Amino acid sequence: MKIKTRKAVAKRFKVTKKGKVISRTANQDHFNSRESGNKTRQKRSDKQITSGIKKAIKRQLVK
Secondary structure, three states: OOOOOOHHHHHHEEEOOOOOEEEOOOOOOOOOOOOOHHHHHHHHOOEEEOOOHHHHHHHHOOO
């Protein structure tokens, strides 16, 4: 029997060809007008996951 992909994880994370785990930056929804333009620009880019959680995420994204 095949292992199913965790859909909740698949919607939030992406694994690149080289094995890096990428996620969207948090706190982008609202209340951003009070922040500086520099902070707003930084939030547009995706972040790389570097913690020990990376292994668990990859395990749940089995295809």
